[in-house]
Amino acid sequence: MYTQSDLKKLVNKAILNLSYNEEAEKLNDPVKYILSIGGKRLRPVLALMACNLFSDQIDEAIIPATGLEVFHNFTLVHDDIMDHAAVRRNLPTVHSKWNLNQAVLSGDVMAFIANECFLQTPARCLLKVFRVFNKAAIEVCVGQQLDIDFEKSVIISHEEYLRMIELKTAVLLAASAKIGSIIGGADDRDSELLYEFGRNLGLAFQIQDDLLDIYGDIKVFGKIPGGDIISNKKTFMLVTALEMASVEQAKILHEQLALKEFDPETKVKKIIEIYDHLNIRNISENLATDYINIAFCLLDKVSAVTERKTELVNIANSLIGRDN
Amino acid sequence: MYTQSDLKKLVNKAILNLSYNEEAEKLNDPVKYILSIGGKRLRPVLALMACNLFSDQIDEAIIPATGLEVFHNFTLVHDDIMDHAAVRRNLPTVHSKWNLNQAVLSGDVMAFIANECFLQTPARCLLKVFRVFNKAAIEVCVGQQLDIDFEKSVIISHEEYLRMIELKTAVLLAASAKIGSIIGGADDRDSELLYEFGRNLGLAFQIQDDLLDIYGDIKVFGKIPGGDIISNKKTFMLVTALEMASVEQAKILHEQLALKEFDPETKVKKIIEIYDHLNIRNISENLATDYINIAFCLLDKVSAVTERKTELVNIANSLIGRDN
Numbered sequence: 001m002y003t004q005s006d007l008k009k010l011v012n013k014a015i016l017n018l019s020y021n022e023e024a025e026k027l028n029d030p031v032k033y034i035l036s037i038g039g040k041r042l043r044p045v046l047a048l049m050a051c052n053l054f055s056d057q058i059d060e061a062i063i064p065a066t067g068l069e070v071f072h073n074f075t076l077v078h079d080d081i082m083d084h085a086a087v088r089r090n091l092p093t094v095h096s097k098w099n100l101n102q103a104v105l106s107g108d109v110m111a112f113i114a115n116e117c118f119l120q121t122p123a124r125c126l127l128k129v130f131r132v133f134n135k136a137a138i139e140v141c142v143g144q145q146l147d148i149d150f151e152k153s154v155i156i157s158h159e160e161y162l163r164m165i166e167l168k169t170a171v172l173l174a175a176s177a178k179i180g181s182i183i184g185g186a187d188d189r190d191s192e193l194l195y196e197f198g199r200n201l202g203l204a205f206q207i208q209d210d211l212l213d214i215y216g217d218i219k220v221f222g223k224i225p226g227g228d229i230i231s232n233k234k235t236f237m238l239v240t241a242l243e244m245a246s247v248e249q250a251k252i253l254h255e256q257l258a259l260k261e262f263d264p265e266t267k268v269k270k271i272i273e274i275y276d277h278l279n280i281r282n283i284s285e286n287l288a289t290d291y292i293n294i295a296f297c298l299l300d301k302v303s304a305v306t307e308r309k310t311e312l313v314n315i316a317n318s319l320i321g322r323d324n
Numbered sequence: 325m326y327t328q329s330d331l332k333k334l335v336n337k338a339i340l341n342l343s344y345n346e347e348a349e350k351l352n353d354p355v356k357y358i359l360s361i362g363g364k365r366l367r368p369v370l371a372l373m374a375c376n377l378f379s380d381q382i383d384e385a386i387i388p389a390t391g392l393e394v395f396h397n398f399t400l401v402h403d404d405i406m407d408h409a410a411v412r413r414n415l416p417t418v419h420s421k422w423n424l425n426q427a428v429l430s431g432d433v434m435a436f437i438a439n440e441c442f443l444q445t446p447a448r449c450l451l452k453v454f455r456v457f458n459k460a461a462i463e464v465c466v467g468q469q470l471d472i473d474f475e476k477s478v479i480i481s482h483e484e485y486l487r488m489i490e491l492k493t494a495v496l497l498a499a500s501a502k503i504g505s506i507i508g509g510a511d512d513r514d515s516e517l518l519y520e521f522g523r524n525l526g527l528a529f530q531i532q533d534d535l536l537d538i539y540g541d542i543k544v545f546g547k548i549p550g551g552d553i554i555s556n557k558k559t560f561m562l563v564t565a566l567e568m569a570s571v572e573q574a575k576i577l578h579e580q581l582a583l584k585e586f587d588p589e590t591k592v593k594k595i596i597e598i599y600d601h602l603n604i605r606n607i608s609e610n611l612a613t614d615y616i617n618i619a620f621c622l623l624d625k626v627s628a629v630t631e632r633k634t635e636l637v638n639i640a641n642s643l644i645g646r647d648n
Binding site: 105111123126145 | 350351406428432433439443450468491
């Protein structure tokens with residue numbers, strides 16, 4: 001059985017071996033750059049783990065799994081344009097390092113490089129796998145649209161927020177687990193269970209990520225705490241606080257959100273005070289735990305021997321900040 | 325046998341029947357808009373004509389052919405961002421009518437809507453068709469990159485220019501004809517001949533399009549003559565003139581290209597004077613004719629009865645401005 005570390009190495013190797021049309025090398029430089037600045041390779045690793053549940057032959061899954069990573073990075077390049085983000089993983093974003101046009105175009109070609117990867121899925125399951133991927137790809141775009149729409153709304157419900165992160169983040173993790181399982185030979189029931197496992201894992205992960213903005217260890221997380229608060233980013237905590245707030249608390253929250261000029265520390269302090277009164281940290285942590293427990297329950301039902309599931313359990317725990 | 329007009333109607337109907345994920349309707353509004361403002365539907369019509377060469381059953385080809393149109397419009401939305409174009413077909417471009425972020429994101433989803441269409445290719449040839457499409461899609465991105473790169477170069481050769489338009493325009497027409505023929509049941513030789521037919525047609529078409537900027541009938545073409553000259557756009561005429569120019573002519577051309585403030589009419593007049601001295605119009609028209617003649621020669625070799633080829637001959641002639 002492959003460990004998370006083994007699989008990450010396999011994925012990184014496959015990324016280095018991707019083939020490019022080299023006729024206009026400027027097109028590929030940003031692609032190679034964004035793919036080289038790494039991260040956890042969560043989506044392909046998840047796919048390969050799901051494959052490895054059912055088969056020791058994971059080779060056939062490596063290229064399609066790499067397609068998931070290429071697609072994910074395509075969305076990062078374009079999302080960074082839309083968010084005016086200058087930095088990602090402590091390095092300049094593509095549109096900052098090059099320019100807007102280059103980020104649009106090099107992002108675009110990544111969508112088709114991802115396709116190339118999926119076209120290398122074994123013929124016996126190519127159509128099934130490609131359909132799962134493509135449905136998720138469209139949903140990720142829908143999620144990004146909802147994210148843009150929500151940034152302009154004063155109030156959104158926590159249900160709306162959860163649906164947005166489900167589309168923007170969770171469905172691709174879900175599709176990754178499902179795709180890996182299909183290539184590994186899972187039947188429809190098991191691959192659907194793995195889809196739901198990935199979906200719940202993704203929801204837990206995103207809520208956890210929102211929490212880390214405030215309660216994360218700066219040394220581990222690498223960001224200044226409260227960045228989301230300073231930028232008025234809609235998070236699970238903020239939308240929940242706005243829903244639960246008393247008239248007085250809502251007034252303070254809206255005042256803080258409306259400030260054009262402010263001392264960042266004061267704003268972060270005032271909003272966290274309200275979160276604390278409303279018990280938002282616990283509510284969020286409990287919801288993340290609920291999702292992760294559902295994920296484990298679904299994984300339990302998958303018809304593979306328990307010891308094969310160890311790596312998926314470990315990665316799920318690490319994603320929500322539990323030590324292995 | 326279907327006429328061009330029949331096929332265009334079928335394509336327009338298929339475009340209206342495209343299914344969308346409607347959860348974030350703002351995502352799809354620009355998609356429906358750009359797909360509604362029409363044009364010749366050249367790529368799907370070409371695909372369906374190529375299919376109809378070999379089969380009376382063109383139904384199976386309609387959705388994949390529509391995918392070609394969706395992909396083409398995806399490139400238009402993103403190219404218009406890169407070119408800062410405010411108007412297309414006398415209507416505002418997507419990023420002008422909405423905004424940059426919306427144009428990036430709604431463009432993106434079109435790439436996956438195109439995929440959805442190709443996933444509906446008959447199973448017997450899905451992989452083959454998808455590979456032809458995806459290779460062309462990557463090449464179109466490479467062509468756009470070369471176009472961007474060339475805009476920054478003072479001198480490019482006419483060979484470099486032709487290669488750029490081959491990638492940016494001709495390969496998608498080539499892929500369209502090939503894809504249609506594959507779905508129609510053509511063998512490898514015939515589908516390759518149709519690829520080359522489309523490629524040569526595309527080259528002729530683009531050179532013709534460059535010519536129309538100066539020599540087109542404003543009533544038919546709908547643009548002010550010399551727009552490409554005013555904006556310093558690299559065209560086949562300009563790159564050829566720069567290659568052939570005497571020292572004195574080159575000096576005038578470079579002076580005109582370098583002007584920051586100028587009277588448009590004077591600039592157009594001075595550059596056309598040099599084109600006229602160098603016989604650029606004839607050279608360009610002859611090259612377009614050469615390509616179209618090669619295209620017809622290739623079409624002749626396709627093993628389908630001559631009368632079946634009439635519509636392809638007609639559309640090819642109309643593309644280079646010959647009356648049917």
